[in-house]
Amino acid sequence: MILALVMALALVACGNKNTDDGKKDDDKKDTPTVITNPDEVQDEMTSSDGKYEVAFVTDVGQLKDKSFNQGTYDGVKLYAANNNLSYKYYQPANGSEVTDDDRFAAMKAAVDNGAKVVVCAGYLQEAALRMAAKQFTDVSFVFIDGYPVGEEADVKDSPALKNIAGVAFKEEQCGYLAGYAVVKEGYTKLGFTGGGGGNNPACCRYGYGFVQGADAAAKELNEKVEINYSWQYGASFSASPELQTMAAGWYQAGTEVIFACGGSMFASVAAAAGAEEGKVVGVDVDQSGESPTVITSAMKGLADSAQWALGKFYAGEFASIGGVQTSLGANENAVGLPTATWSLTKWSVDSYKVMLQDIKDGKIAIDNNYDNLASTENVTLNIVG
Structure with missing residues (x-):
């Protein structure tokens, strides 16, 4: 009898019961929690x-x-x-x-x-x-x-x-935005150091876009811009004492901002910038949290x-x-600058959004053929190495 009573109570406890709002549990749909922060997911499982x-x-x-x-x-x-x-x-x-x-x-x-x-x-x-x-x-x-x-x-x-x-x-698009941003901010002595030894199409598009954006802002401001442009010490995309020494030399000679385009190369450029009171443009993701020297980052939607x-693949649509x-760009919201950590003072987020929309609408044409890289009336390229 005791066992029967316990079983009966258990059935009542496990059955549908009215909640405070008068609805049954079965009427409620569990909404799964979607994880958006990758740091909440362990690297190894x-x-x-x-x-x-x-x-x-x-x-x-x-x-x-x-x-x-x-x-x-x-x-x-x-x-x-x-x-x-x-x-x-x-x-x-x-x-x-x-x-x-x-x-x-x-x-x-x-x-x-x-x-x-x-x-x-x-x-x-x-x-x-x-x-x-x-x-x-x-x-x-x-x-x-x-x-x-x-x-x-x-x-x-x-x-x-x-x-x-x-x-x-379409890295040329976010490279363009970064180049435009730093010149609008008042910097005219720039640097670009890229990975892959000049054979990485993505880095080449980043660099060429950066030059085009700097040129556009320089024209608006009637300024002259100089850019040191190099693939030295970046073949392996790794940090190195040689790269840090080169970047430090650039800063000491007057370079104000270097676009560090090549994975772990960022560490060497950021170290040089910190020692020489220079600035850095990050790449691929928002790198502002990695160094106070970062003023913006040319980002692409790697995670997305x-x-x-x-x-x-899992929808059965891999074919x-x-x-x-597949080439993803502004129209797919796959490239841009980080607005959540915006630190620029002479170019606003609102103005950035207008430019981004103009790129989407085709009002701003950005060339992706990096074989056309060259100095312009407003930008002088110093090819290093």
């Missing part, structure tokens, strides 16, 4: 079966580079966490001396560990991606800062691999693009982006 469904393979440099790798992985983590998926990152061996075989080994490890979709960061992944996509035809690959990858290297009109989605950005591409080029 342990899956129950030892398999990891979503993988990320880093570019050169460290995962926590406060820039390209970290920004992309933030999107991977957020998508996985919000969709209850297992995830893991893979760092290719040999650091700055990484080879295509090292990158392929990281992709293979991801697939062997159960990855259904692999996000790869950086244009240097092309050769390894070609090998991996051809070997693991049932796996989808997202090529951030990438493009369609042909089945055969260096073969014109080679069919694009359908299990690779190339996602690129990774989530967008993963969403396509719409596989084997084709």
